[in-house]
Amino acid sequence: MTEERRIDEHVGELLSGFVDGELTQQEQQRVQLHCENCKACDSSLHEIxxxxxxxxxxxxxxLGQDEWRETMSDTxxxxxxxxxxLLILGGAVLAGAAGLYEVFTEPTTLTQVEKxxxxxxxxGxxxxFVSVLRQRLIERKTDKYKDVEI
Ligand SMILES: [Zn+2]
Known part of the structure; x- marks a missing residue:
């Protein structure tokens, strides 16, 4: 097998090794020389x-996705x-409203001080409740991930 014929031989099986830098210097030269003259192998090389x-x-x-997931779980x-x-305060506000309604509408034994x-x-x-709600709304406005509702 002459050097000329070796250059004419397609180098498909060497291309991935060539890209990864795993070839001997002789093989590298063979791939380089061949690709200069063979469009098929040259385009394969580009594809690889x-x-x-x-x-x-x-x-x-x-890697970026992992960081994103970390940020997501933190958020x-x-x-x-x-x-x-919000749930605790909302419930407390509702309970308070019900109690307040009773205090001011029903005749009770409560003193003015107690009222x-x-x-x-x-x-309070x-x-x-309003301040937490406000904070949530501000957070939501500045939030990059608007997928979670209040
Ligand atoms: Zn070729």
Whole structure:
């Protein structure tokens, strides 16, 4: 087999090794020389290179996805914390409203001071509820992931 004929031989099976830098210097030269003269092998070489690049990119984006997931779970924890507070406060506000309605509409044995205390407690809960709700709305506005409702 002369050197001339070896260059004419297609190098398809060597291309991936060539791209990965796993060939001997002799093989590398053979691939290079052949691809300069053979369109088929040259385009295969380009395809393999493009494929390797794509794999490299998808590995990178997989890494990005992990970071994204981490951010998501962190955001989810914050969200459920906020939602939990909203549920507790919302329930308290409703219970307070029901109690307040009774206090001011039904004839009760409560003194004015007791009514004031109840009113104050209710007002405090309402303020807390509004401030948490406000915070949630601000967070939601600045949130990149708007998939979770309040
Ligand atoms: Zn060829």
């Amino acid at each position: 290179r493009a494929l390797r690049e794509k794999i490299g990119r998808s590995q990178l984006s997989a 989810a924890v914050k969200k459920s914390y906020g939602i939990g507070w 004031l205390i109840i009113g104050g407690l209710y007002g 809960m309402l303020l807390l």
